[in-house]
Amino acid sequence: MTTAKTNGLSKAYEFSDVESKWLDRWSEAKSFQGVMEDGKDSFSIVIPPPNVTGVLHVGHALNNTMQDVLVRYHRMRGDNTLWVPGTDHAGIATQNVVERQLATEGKSRHDVGRDAFIEKVWEWRKEKGGTIIKQLKRLGASCDWERERFTMDEGLSTAVREVFVRLYKEGLIYKGDYIVNWCPRCHTALADDEVEHEDTKGKLYHLRYPFADGSGHVVVATTRPETMLGDTGVAVHPDDERYSHLADVGIKLPLTDRTIPVVFDHHVEKDFGTGALKVTPSHDRDDYEIGMRHNLELCKVMDDSGVMNEAAGTYAGLDRFDCRRKIVADLEEQGFLVKIEDYDHAVGQCYRCATVVEPTTSLQWFVSVRPLADKAVDAVKEGRINIYPKNWYNTFYSWMDNIRDWCISRQIWWGHRIPAWNCDDCGELIVESDDPTSCPKCGSEKLAQESDVLDTWFSSALWPFSTMGWPEDTKELATFYPTSVLITSFDILFFWVARMMMMGIHFMDEVPFKDVYLHALVRDKHGKKMSKSTGNVIDPLEVMDQYGTDAMRFTLTAFAAQGREIKLDEERIEGYRYFINKIWNAARFALMHVDDCDESVRDAVRDPAALPLVHRWILSRTATTVSEVRTSLDEYHFNETASSLYQFVWHEFCDWYLEWIKSDLFSKDETVRDHARGVLLTVLETILKLLHPVTPFVTEEIWSVLPGEREMLVTSDYPEVEESWRDEEAENAIAILMGVITGIRNIRSEADVHPSATIEAVVLCADPHKAELIRNYQPALTEMTRLSALTVETEGDKPADAGVYIFGDIEIYVPLKGLVDVAREGAKLAREKKKVEDKLRQVNGKLGNEKFLANAPDAVVAKEKAKKDELDATFTKIEEAEARLKELG
């Protein structure tokens, strides 16, 4: 690759140096600093805090690109703009990382002790925890980096305590012994939504449970036979006549010496299996609820690690899965096993470590979410929060309707320790934001703080206001809360988004964000989830290395259509890299001509109507593009933003406008040249501004070498729609001229006329205005089609020995002097004729339909009539051309 330079810009865009240069400059200039000026609109976003253990994956890249596009857009619009960055302490995930590190030294966290372990986590964070932040910076994320927050920071920890204590005192936090999801590997409770259900090929074991009086038996089915040791009842449906006589007869539980009762509960499905259900209240959520309804005993048969305990009798000490095998063998030996069926069912797994979750009763802390959830639902129903795309409303409501109390305590060490103390002497439970020194009830000083920490999502639920200084009244909160929009992945709608709504509304009395944009997951090009084991992971860091950050950002923006999974194809990234390069080269070309311009060159656009058509045309197209881009950004239609920009820059500005004005730029007529230079510079500047939010690096670089003194692009102004640039007349006229050019090129190409061969063309057009228009543009037209001459007539001979191109009332002939390939030309005409015929059939169908004429709006009818006239004209001319061709053949 050559690196020849033109006017200081290398021939191909070399992103690497450019990117690091601007990252430094933006940082030095504090370009991303949050602004709080009176009388301005505010635009604020809080980043979905990535886990402090995280490394940038393509989902982060998408998420943060979208946020950055909006933030840069609003900053340029002059709003008070703030993007708050930060990371999440990610309780279990981070603890796991440090535990693994310890394990390499052959130690467990218990070997080092709680305080020392936490110290180690902080050390780890200091050394390695900045990775994802560095990577976000490299992405170009224009966060106010001086405001970086961490969910374990002092300020945020204060907010967490304050919230906990207030909720407790309002009776919305309680402690109790309930069934929870337990991870035997992480040794902690998990919230319902931290359990992932995986379809698993398992077995359904049918077990024979004899009646205590020896009069018979009932068959129950289970997927987890080891839990039978904890059975404290058998449940049947109250209306099930098969079992109505069992009310007073107990069941003799196999392998034990216990007798358990039969209870009648509507939850039991009569038609499933035998209609009898073994009830293990300590190890199954449904069974727990049945047990509560019928006062069944709790019998816990496993410990915190999933190992059978003393209640399991001779099975004590066995791991739960080993126990399962042993139990099945023993049941079979003793004749209690009826049959084993293959059975596919969902098995709950820990979302962090994929260990099979064990439902267990345990003493935990809970938030009563119903009252909080109701307020969140109201906010959404009343439109105080809008959700995009809107198909998420149903899902949101149904989840909120079925929400259960939130288990917030975790039996791990890394996190916000629950601000509750137990008095050793009187047993009083003390909940205070400041550490108490003595028991308010008995005065004892023997107080022990709860060992549990809070669910990570508890602190992230406060993120929109805790990062702005709550519980203090801060200027940040006054200026930026509620935030403008939350952009996040749909898979944490409930983990996080819903909980921020609940907490924000409860504590701030105002929603935490006005809009929620939920984007899709990024998948590979076949729609498969990216995973290391499949080997289909696209690493954004490698992508940035290979194609440049702007190319990746543009690609992600182009893919970000609402409501669809994103299938990312690496070839597309390559395609958009070419686009970045195209911008670069267009700028190089422009610079060759505007390099030495002074301010006055822009005067050309002050009176657009006075300019030649092609300049009026590009200004009009620019105005349209500005409008499209602004609208699509305002509506979060990121893909449309990308496509408007791509289409306009490449196919209108580069392919047509630059080609068209080349002769003007080399003109000896100073006015002609200055018009071209002024419009060229103006449009280029507009393009750079429009593109900047999506492709900040290349645009800033080009901007910096444009003539004149200028501030950095990042903090310049975003283009407004210039209504005075809109020009329908120019657009129509240029469309005709483009048609002529395309026609001539088509004939040349179809007839295999070498591009350098000089030939002539004749345009026949009965309409004198159009003819005049085309005649006026002869120089540009011949230049762009490489003709030696172009003649325009309102009437004249139609040569047979010529290539022909017809559109509407315009006919183009390129005399070929015996070079016409009759067969090929005939085929082309036939093809065109068929197209026109098909369209005519449609139009005539409509216009021949009285109901259409009666019902369709006048404008639509008029349009159809105009279409018919044009098609008729084209059709006639094609037939004439066919006739002439026949003479020739």
Place this chain on the structure above:
RNA sequence: GGGCGGUUAGCUCAGCUGGGAGAGCAUCGGCCUUACAAGCCGAGGGUCACAGGUUCAAGCCCUGUACCGCCCACCA
């Protein structure tokens, strides 16, 4: 079991309020035309999953079917 989404060119996808089916890549042909071969010019390619319905008019609205995907859920 409930809910949501998808099915449009060979591939990946747009198509916002119903009014002449689009893009990128890929394909074919021709060009190193002085910004760009990471480029330029030209061309081909569609029964908009299927079946009904509403409408003057349907890729778009309604009903149903098929297949694919995701989410939620207490049939053990």
